[in-house]
Amino acid sequence: MPHFADRLAALVEERRSRLVLGLDPDPAALWPVAIGRGAADGATAARAARAVERHCLAAIEAAAPSCVAAKLQFACFERLGAQGWLALEVVRDAARGSGLLVIADAKRGDVPVTSKAYAQALVGSTPTPFGVVEGFEADAFTASPLLGLDSLEPLIEGAARAGAGCFLLVSTSNPGAPDLQDLEAGGAPLHERIAQLVHEAGGEHVGECGLSLVGAVVGATRPERLARLRSLMPQAIFLLPGVGAQGGGTGALGPAFEPHPAAGLVAASRSIVDAYRERGGDPATAAAAVAQELRSATWNQ
């Protein structure tokens, strides 16, 4: 499998898009088309999971032409248990079938021996006495750096082996992010220290396009820090969530895209999938329209 950054770069150039469709399905707020076709029998979790699948597949069908990747929010599936995990796989396959890369937004992080298990789960495989069990086969995943470099190495090595990417949390999009991430830590805010760690960890893993497989989650809600973070992480792909529902705009993201057209990915979830609630009309039509608008707004910078 070629290097993640090179696969992404080719797709970005081909589709002239850096938009990521975020899928964080709420079973209580699915598109009507997903509910109406529910089978009348089956356990509740299975019926809900099938509806979540239909919802996500419809959203992918509508928005995929404007996107380069789908970001699957694992929490939203895990709340349906094993049935939710099956839905993750169905949605993954549909996204891939629409030409999208699949980002597992799971924000995992643990001590090294456990990180190795997460790497097996997300991008690797697991030897068992009965044969090898393939993992989720994501193209990329998100991870937390709080446990330090040794906890990240198995994730990064696992990603490298799979031609996958690993996005580390640097500066998140939520209002409470500064509580820890902006503390002054050894002469710089903690998120800048994490940025240094991202740059160092990614240095060995740079593709032909000049970008590393070790990327950074940087909330689009604080665009004023993008230039500084870009200077600290010149080879990192920025995954930029928070556009739309969380209040982030698309107008000031330029520094994220400076090194390369694929150096910044803009993730939008509810602003695409729930667009029909504001715009009215058919959910798919509204999602397709907003995705196209976001594609243009984030490409022409």
Place this chain on the structure above:
Amino acid sequence: MPHFADRLAALVEERRSRLVLGLDPDPAALWPVAIGRGAADGATAARAARAVERHCLAAIEAAAPSCVAAKLQFACFERLGAQGWLALEVVRDAARGSGLLVIADAKRGDVPVTSKAYAQALVGSTPTPFGVVEGFEADAFTASPLLGLDSLEPLIEGAARAGAGCFLLVSTSNPGAPDLQDLEAGGAPLHERIAQLVHEAGGEHVGECGLSLVGAVVGATRPERLARLRSLMPQAIFLLPGVGAQGGGTGALGPAFEPHPAAGLVAASRSIVDAYRERGGDPATAAAAVAQELRSATWNQ
């Protein structure tokens, strides 16, 4: 459901134990009894998951009498996909059937809307058009504080509603933990700032026993910092991993237990489950013996 800390305190007093059985099954290193009885047919993942279940159930049967809780390492199950999730539920039920509390060691953490979904997945339930889907129903879970207080509130509130506990990562057991956790952050090491956050977040959630449902993960590998962390978190239950395989001893954990017999839980995984590899003989006999030794060593302090 009564308060988590009160449930735990009653169990600790009853069993005169503060030992937690860590279950992080590696499908490539299961107890022989778990493999031999595998059905000859079925998909690889399903066969591996059933073997993981048998392994964990045998370990629970052997060690449970010396323990108060089982800590299920989610990563180790997730690498088997949906089948692994089904195994998690079987192991959870077996642990509960042996009188143990169930700790979901998942180290989740995300922006508030997503944290709410994780709370539904771990200790809550999810409304769907087809009825309510129950989550994992853990008695407690681990979580990462890196995203700040607003990201933790849905987890803590979800735990409070369920009579569950929430252990936040403060100072982890791995060698690389100091990379970020020991950075000087605003006049104190970052892990002490996190400890303050644990104390503040837990203040509203104290049970009759005087302990809070908001606890702290504090690696047993750095016992020299326990007294300081205890002074910063006088009401927090410490979950102390790292004994045994990771190099932590049981002799210097006293400050963790000072406020209350249930104020410190010692988690041991491979040192119990893999004891037979060093001691020889039957895995269950070795596990039972080591668990009893660890129970005594950590109780008499």
